[in-house]
């Protein structure tokens with residue numbers, strides 16, 4: 606770790622950091638003593654969050670996760686800024702505006718799969734070389750929608766991909782002492798939905814799961830976390 610961050614717990618890069626689960630996790634990690642790199646498409650929201658968290662602890666990088674070259678540039682810039690990357694929270698994702706297969710729209714699927722499937726793959730491929738140097742941790746936001754059958758849900762299928770991908774990646778990373786955790790949340794109260802979901806999980810509940818996985822003892826890897834709302 607470079608001198609500027611010698612007092613920090615580690616450096617975690619978060620995709621989808623401009624809102625909801627990613628934003629809450631960034632805040633929690635900074636409170637826990639980590640430095641964070643924030644990746645999303647909306648620059649204004651990232652800059653606002655950096656202002657809140659402090660420039661010494663947070664670094665913004667504007668990128669679309671469906672663009673592999675942009676992610677390569679992002680991880681190079683983050684490594685240059687902080688000297689190392691200890692963890693990546695691959696959390697960016699989006700839903701579909703149309704539901705079902707017959708009524709679904711191909712363009713809508715392309716955008717969603719670009720983020721939820723390709724974006725996850727690209728985030729892993731672009732960050733593994735730097736994570737290997739720190740024997741780092743890769744954390745994925747799948748969903749309960751990736752654990753149950755949902756009528757005609759292409760979104761759910763993208764989260765089944767995330768779930769299976771995470772388990773497979775954990776096997777690949779363990780060869781060099783890296784860890785991979787897949788988090789499957791039920792409904793979370795975030796801007797993902799148009800209406801508030803106050804009775805459901807809060808984004809801070811998922812931030813808790815991320816911290817739990819990161820703080821596991823060196824001899825253990827939390828492979829998956831399944832979090833449902835109490836009600």
Ligand SMILES: NC(=O)c1ccc[n+]([C@@H]2O[C@H](COP(=O)([O-])OP(=O)(O)OC[C@H]3O[C@@H](n4cnc5c(N)ncnc54)[C@H](OP(=O)(O)O)[C@@H]3O)[C@@H](O)[C@H]2O)c1
Pocket residue numbers: 620621622623624625626627644645646647648650668669670671696697698699700719720724746747748749789790791792793794795796797798
């Ligand atoms: N809310 C739930 O009930 C729930 C449950 C289970 C799993 N999840 C998953 O949790 C993750 C976070 O969702 P959330 O609930 O926190 O929703 P959110 O508030 O809508 O946040 C989504 C985040 O992903 C980013 N994003 C979307 N497409 C992107 C792209 N192509 N490139 C880069 N960033 C992109 C958004 O930022 P920009 O628009 O600025 O790029 C935003 O920061 C998603 O993977 C979602 O599928 C959510």
